[in-house]
Amino acid sequence: MFQLDDIQGLDSLKKEIVTLISGKQFPHTSLFLGAEGNEKLHLAYATARMLMCDNNEDGVCCERCNACKRTLHFTHPDILFSFPFIKKGDSDSQSEDYLSEWKALFVSNPYMNVFDWSSQQSEDNKMPNITAYECSQIVRKLGMRPYEAKQKVMLIWMPEYLGKESNRLLKILEEPPEDTYIILVAEDQEKILNTILSRCQLFKVDPMSTEEVHRVLVDYFKKTTSEARMAAFMADGNMSEALSLFNEGNLAKNDEFVEWLRLCYRYQHGEIIKWVEHFATYNKEVKKYILKFGIHFANEMLKIKYNYGSDNIRLPEGMLETAARLCPLLSFESIEKLVKILDEEIYLTERNCNTKMQMIYTSGHIHRLFNGKRFVA
Known part of the structure; x- marks a missing residue:
């Protein structure tokens, strides 16, 4: 794990990184930018490992030298990490105080997002950030000599959370100490100051394909082929989203939506009420998943x-057949309206609307979208 070969796709980008490192031309300040749930953090750490390896060839860490052994287990003192965190207590905190938890989450899920991390830190929906004190620690640590290696790597995850504090890092980002590499890993370019962006060489990391998401779910996360296929279909290249679909047994609830659609077509009022009452027992995230x-x-x-x-x-075979039988009953316009109705339901669910009243009303609305032809289940 954490070799370039372990990373899905991105062949041209991986080749570019290997060429730069082999030619000793890898930029001292770089930004790995990509959408949530893709390979950017995984790729950044694999790049850091290559920079530290004493004998890497063609992008493959030797896994024999002391540096490789240390980086494989996240114990190399010359690979440093900084990331947003939720401060606990009134005293100054730094990301190093939470490093063991962050590393454990990263090892278990190299595609983690900020929500995964912050929800592990706190259940109070607090937002993490990179504080002024953390920035001073970044500058201090980068100014120190390496402990073991000839070079040092600092990986800064989610610099979007620097905000105005990023100005404190401008000088060291522009002129890092000799043999020091700073790798920023981000999702939203718009939230990073232009003064930061202008100091970084940009590496754009593409989203994963459906097939790549499926492969990782099966090979790395040991999900069943059928569940992984459905999650990959729905995730649209976002591995974080794909993994979240396994929460609360969500994937097993796909049939519940199809059953509701059948009930809406027939408009069996008593059965609809039973379905809605059952739906109302779910927590907000499960409701949103079904919608x-x-x-x-x-x-x-x-x-x-x-x-x-x-x-x-992108539907499993049995559900594909159901969708094909439903299609003649709905016009193009009706299906587009159905999408808008469901999107509105998600919005209302986020705002804790009265689930029972709203879903009964929506059931009638969906019933009127059907053109009256009989649906055979």
């Missing part, structure tokens, strides 16, 4: 109506 799956299901129905071909429909 998000509904949007995914509706979008795949549009593909069926546009004759995309079954190979391009």
Whole structure:
């Protein structure tokens, strides 16, 4: 793990990084930028390992030298980390105080996002940040000589959370000490000051493909092939999203949306009320998941109506057949309206609306979208 070969896709980018390191031309300040849930953090650490390896060849760490052994277990003193955190207590804190927890989360999930990290730190929905004191510690640590290696690497995860404090780092980002590499790993370029961006060489990390997400879920996270396929379909290249779909047994709840759609078509009022009462017992995240799956299901129905071909429909076989039988009952316009209705339901769910009243009303609205042809389950 944490070799370039372990990273899905990105062949041209990996080749560029290998060429730069082999030619001793890797930039001393760089930014790995990519959407949530892709390989950017994984790639950044693999790059740090290559920079530290005494014998790397063609992008492969030797795994024999002392540096490789230390970096594999995250114990090398010359690879430093900085990241946003939720401060505990009134005294000055730094990311080093939370490093063991952060590393453990990273090892278990190299695709983690800020929500994964902050929810592990606190259950109070507090937002993490990179404080002024943390910035002073970054400058102090980068100014020190390496402990073991000839070079030092500082990996700064989510610099978006620096805010105005990023000005404290401008000088050291522009002129890092000799044999020092600073790698920033970010998701949202708009939230990073231009004065920071201008000092970094940018490496854009593309989203993962559906097949790559599926492969990682099966090979690394040991999910079943069928569950991994469905999660990959819905995640749209976001591994964090794919992993979240396994929470609360969400993937097993896909059939509940289809059952609701059947009830809405027939408008069996008593059965709809039973379904809604059961739906109301779920927590907010499960409700949102079922509604998000509904949007995914509706979008795949549009593909069926546009004759995309079954190979391009991101639904498991049994559900694909159900979607194909439902398609003649809904016009293009009705399916597009269904997506908007479900999106509105997610918005209302976020704001803790009265679930029972809203879903019963919405059931009637969806019923009116059907054109009256009989649906055979």
